[in-house]
Amino acid sequence: MTWKTETIQNEEKLIKNSDSSQVIVRPKYYVGSTGCVWASDMLRLRYEQPDIYEMTGTNESKSYSKQERAFCAKVRDNIFYYLDSTTEDDLASLQKGQNQFVLYEIERLSHFQKRLNLAMEDWKDTENVKVAEKISEILTYINTVLEHLQSDDMDQTLVSLNFLTEQCQHVMQTIDLLCLPEVKPIICEYTDAGPGVGISNTAVRFRFAEMCRIQNSVRRARIHRASGDSAQNEAERTNSSIGDSLVDGATLRWDYYSHRDDISEEELSNLSSEELQKRKANTTEKNAWRVAEEVCVRIDDAKGPAGDFLKAYVTERPEERFFSNGDCLKKYMECGKSTKHTIPGHGYFKKITDFTERHTESGELYLEYRKFKCKQISESCEFCSNSTVCDLYGSNIVSAVPRPYPDYSKLPHFHYLSHVQTPVKVDQKDREPDDFQPRANLKKLFSQGEIASDYHDAISDFSKKFIISEEIAKKYISHMETLKLDREKRSIATTQKRQNETAKDYNGYNWNEMFENNMIDKQTSCTLEKYIKHHKLGQFKYKLDKVQAVKRHIAKESIIEVDDGNDSEKESESESDDSDSDLILEANDTDSSDESEEENNALQSEISLHTYSSRSRRICLPKKFQDYITL
Structure with missing residues (x-):
């Protein structure tokens, strides 16, 4: 949607100029709600509806069709992203030839290749032969680089990568010379x-x-609106239109495909249990995507919230979406500073993280980016210096998005200043994030002990300063007091538990029960040390090593060897009594009765045992002992 200013009754107000509703349908079980999915879908809309994202009014844009502009935008964005994500630090890690960096580069190039192939599928609807030919050349070069990577020839790989980079830069320049319409420089989400x-x-x-x-x-801003309130959240009104289009009285079929399709009964009966379950899972996923397509058809061209018509799309498959390095990004963000350099793509991740810190400002409910904001910290960064300068705003930093500011002249009624009157600076300085955000300031004052539900004067002053009713402030303060009480109770319980654990000695624990219930991993290092010292297992620095040592020792202690010559009747009776036990031991006794042998065989097949032969005895162990026993 776009907005414009109009003067109504001598007051300048923002009026919605245009509104277009786009819907992305996802099978949520297979495509979750993540930042990678959201961003890929946003870029998908830029290619599906270029008119919404592009600036109008330039003569050059009239000579290009919608399909041509979408094709060039898709190619340009993919090439830019590949070049931007290629850093010297990552190439230096790749040159070392370590397996994780080689695999990451293979995946990155393969994904880049797939994205370009998807773009080439749209080329038939365009007349831009020159760009298409250059893309074909790049696809050939990518195959060459992949061959060098798979042959572990790092020197030749780097040479091929440099050549590929030059060709990509040449394509970027070719597209820029077409003078296609630019993406709108200011976007609010x-x-x-x-x-x-x-x-x-x-x-x-x-x-x-x-x-x-x-x-x-x-400038780009991301602002959180009130969920469930259509007056404050435009997406809620679109959701209402989606509901109307789906609830039309018709049933929604889900069983389009069966696991029996395209396979004979004989072939189906010969499948193993794992193969059958995998086939059923694949069929379920196939049905989920088919249902998503059906939902998309029902929503598409339905009446929208602003009198327009909804446009619906099915989200891209995980292997086809624009951003594909989410797993490595997650590892990079979660690992410690000393190990970040071991994560594939660490050079690019650090570059974007530093870029975010220098160019964005965030509050409780918003995230704002401003180009050239880096100048406020030091000199202009590489991206701001080398990227194209927008003709409308030049190379100067634009002002921030005006955030609500109280209009104290209208007290006791609560009002904010109009958009035009709202200041973005106070005392010639940019306003602090969340300076008049009520909830953020309530949290701050509550944490400092300056406000509570029985501080009536403080609540009254807060209400006037941040123009919210005292009832709303009291309600949220009561909520924070409840959370604080819960934290204190949990802290007391945790402290008491630690004290009890410290007071216990080795005999205060049922180690075998903890092992059987897989609780050893959840014990503290102090608790594990009690077992290690009692059995004199040695010194271990890390908790993981302590856990493995304790598990290994308990597993070994649980094996009771049965010597040759034991009474087979007594052994059979013991095994019958302990039929639910995790540990079954058998002796090769030729005098054992057939009945006892049948019981043992039935019991072994029931609990899925591993069998080891050692001289004259046979030891049968459950699978969970596999990692800890060596015979």
């Missing part, structure tokens, strides 16, 4: 704060910065 879209999500912040670079934004 309204969302709720759910998973996959919230600004506190690491992947969301990272992809937000990437999209600012890909689309060369001058």
